Amino acid sequence: MNKFTERMFGKNIKAIVNFIDLDQDDAVLYSSSELEGKAGTKVDFDPSTEMRELLHKGYVLSENGFNATGELPNFDKNVSEYKITFHHGKKVENIENKKLKQVVHYQGAASRTPENSTTEVVFNHFQEVDLVTGKALQDKGWKPEKQNFMLIGTPTLPGFVPDQTVVGGDVVTADDSDKEYTVKFTINNQPSSLTQTAEIRYVDLNNDNKVIEVKKLTGQPNMPIEYDPQETIAALENKGFKLVDNGFNKDGDIQFFGNSDSYEPVFIITMKYAAVAVNSTNPNAEVDPQEYQKKSTFTVKFAGLDDAPKDVVQTATWDRTVTFLPKTKELDPEGYYDTDWKADIDQYQDVKIPVVDGYHTKAGQVTALPLSQENQEVTVTYEENARIIPVDENGKEIIGAPHPQITTDKNDSSKATKDEIVPDVEDHHCDLMTVTPIDPGKDLKVTYKSNKKSDTMYITLNEQEKANQAAEQKQTAASASESETPAPNTQANVSESKQASEDNNGPKDQVAIINFIDVDHNGASLTSSGPLVGKPGDSINALYSTEIPLKVIKKAGYHVIFNNFDSDGVVQRFDNNDLMTQVFTIGVSKKTTTQDISDLVSKAGKADIDQLRETKYQLEKIKPDLLPKNMNDDSSQTVTRLLDIVTALLNLIFVLGGNSEQIKSKVLENSKQINNQDKNNSID
Structure with a gap:
């Protein structure tokens, strides 16, 4: 069955839409009901409700194999299942925290001994979780992997000298324990009257307490240090740092120069790189959303006709994380949290070009362009059909x-x-x-x-015989030429050759043909089976079926008037008469109606049918003798055509199983053709 007849007469096609869990051995999450329709018609199903429900449960769409472009597919006999696939969504959760302490103990200054200095660092334990099942998928470990405690500058005590000016600041991981340090003060037994020095040290806690800047100060022994670090702190904040701890004058404290030439006080001002991770999940009012999220499109436009289909637009959403500096309200071009742009889809989908009656395009679909952060556009131009x-x-x-x-x-x-x-x-x-x-x-x-x-397709009786004779004569002549001997009697050789062929190869091939004629146009040929060849007794139906041509012919507006090939329960077989080609005729009409046939039947009686039956019997006996010897002249061709038509009509008597009503309607209708042929051609 070809596509033309399949669209008109084919069976309905069945299909189903399955929602597949790719992370659960392709388990089917949902299935549509069985969808049914003709080939080429739209599959009427909306998957949006099921998709929303699955997304709400934590699934993430992998591929929409049904209507990714928004256009419903057509029923296709080669497609029985459409798949919309999903993966399980994932997220990283903080499941526990761990604090480590750094304690600095001070000793030796009696009642003037400073209180212990205690600082903390915090580690967070993360794991990846399946949003659908809630199960842990992967241990992401502790974050950060490592970090520094703050450096602690030893406070100055007039009259005392510490054994360490700076302690702490070690790198630790979540596997480490608390850190403890002890600073011992002793009485300064050798006070100095010389100018003393002090150091203000700015360090980056996030970079292993690396020194950012140092200020050297001088003054008299045991005198207050007159210095304000705010100007330097502000300058560093403008460069992206943030103050963590002011170890010089945090609470308005007054610091003093020492009075020992062997000791220089050091004051630590701890900074850290001041950055905020900003993205679509963690937006910031100070950051333009276009800095971390944007969209690009792949658009297919249609041109060439007034009422062109609507544009097909696919959108990719691109996200990244940027590093924002709150102090300057600017983005750090080399920020700690920066990531590359990443799209929410892996690729655009190919776009099937809509079919518009009377127009065509150069291709049936537009191949998707590679993902790009730039908008892309393809224009499809329709052209009028020839x-x-x-x-x-x-x-x-x-x-x-x-x-x-x-x-x-x-x-x-x-x-x-x-x-x-x-x-x-x-x-x-x-x-x-x-x-x-x-x-x-x-x-x-x-x-x-x-x-x-005359345009009706006829097979001349004895045509196969004539072809065999011509071939054998040609072969005999060639053999005679090669042997350079006189050619034997051609006709005798043909007879001997045919006899040998029959003796060696068994029964001869028989020929049959099925003609489709238009009775409205004097029996003009519409189409034909072409010569069908087989051995006597072989089934002709096994070689040829009238199903497809009849469906096409009926689609063109014809209806069958008579058909002497097809009959319920009857198998047409090759006969054993190689002198005559079996001719079956199927007559069709756009004009003749069932009522016309009924009127003709009512005028025919049983005697008419009996007479036709006897005519058929007599014709079969004398038909070989009626065939002319010279098949080239016009009268010979006329005889042959009339014999073929009469034979086809009379065969209806037996094909129809003796149903006189059907016989009368079909035979009488087609007898008109014989009368017309007889009037137009005289036979001597």
């Missing part, structure tokens, strides 16, 4: 003939529909019932023949 142009046997266009437009394939805008029915042309006929244009953009010329000449 036409079927009837021409005569000399290739000239037939004046006044219709020029039907080529039809676009319903499933591919770049192709023409197969099995286009050729138009009716007055006083002309075409040997083809349908044609299949290769290019819908090029006119297709179809050759027609004039009805002035």
Whole structure:
């Protein structure tokens, strides 16, 4: 069955839409009900409700194999299942925290001994969790992997000297324990009257307490240090740092120079790189959303006709994380938290070009372009379809003939529909019932023949015999030439050769043909089975079926008037008469109605049928003797054609199983053809 008849008469196609869990051995999460429709029609199903429900449960769409572009697919006999696939969504959760302490103990200054200095660092334990099942998928470990405690500058005590000026600041991990340090003060037994020095040290806690800047100060022993670090702190904040701890004058404390030439006080001001991770999940009012999220599109536009299909637009959303400096309200171009742009889809989808009646495109679909952060656009131009142009046997266009437009394939805008029915042309006929244009953009010329000449397909009786004789004569002549001996009697050789062939190869091949004729146009041939060859007794039905041509012919508006090939329960077989080709005729009409046939039947009686039965019997006996010896003259051709028609009509008596009502209607209708033929051709 071809696509033309399949669309018209084919069975409904069934399909189903399955929602698949790729992370659960392709388990089916949901299934649509069984969907059913004709080939080429839309699959009427909306998956949006099921998709929303699955996304709400934590699933993430992998691929929409049903309507990714928003257009419903057509029923296709090669597609019984559409898949919409999902992965399990994932997220990283903080499941526990761990604090480590750094304690600095001070000793030796009696009542003036400073209180212990205690600082902490915190580690967070993360794991990846399946949003659908809630199960842990992967241990992400502790974050950060490591970090520094703050450096602690030893406070100055007039009259005392510490054994360490700076302690702590070690790198630790979550596997480490608390850190403890002890600073011992002793009495300064050798006070100095010389100028003393002090150091203000700015360090980056996030970079292993690396020194950012140092200020050296001088002053008299045991005198207050007159210095304000705010200007330097502000300058560093403008460079992206943030104050963590002011170890010099945090609470308005007053610091003093020492009075020992062997000791220089050090004050630590701890900074850290001041950065905020900003993205679509963690937006910041100070950051333009376009800095961390943007969209790009792949658009297919349609042109070439006024009412063009709507644009097909696919959108990719791109995200990244940027590093924002709150102090300067600017983005750090080399920020600690920066990530590259990443799209929410892996690729754009190919776009099937909508089919528009009467127009075609160069391709049936637009191949998706690679993902890009830039907008991309493709324009598809529709062009008007070409036409079927009837021409005569000399290739000239037939004046006044219709020029039907080529039809676009319903499933591919770049192709023409197969099995286009050729138009009716007055006083002309075409040997083809349908044609299949290769290019819908090029006119297709179809050759027609004039009805002035007989155009019914007939197989001349003894035609196979004549062909065999010609071939054997040619072979005999060639053999005679090669041997340079006189040629033997050709006719005798033919007879001997045929006898040998029959003796060596068994029964001879028989020939049959099924003709489809238009009774409205004097039995003009519509189509034919072509010669069918088989051995006596072989089934002709096994070689040929009238199903497809009859469906195409009926689609063109014809209905069957008589059919002496097809009959319920009857298998047509090759006979054992190699002198005559078996001819079966199927007559169709656009004009003759069932009522016309009924009227004719009512006028025929049993005697008419009996007379026809006797005529058939007598014709079979004398038919070989009626065949002329010279098949080339016009009268011989006329005899042959009439014998073929009469034989086909009389065979109806037995094909129809003796149903006199059917016999009368079909035989009497077709006897008109014989009368017309007899009037137009006289036989001597």
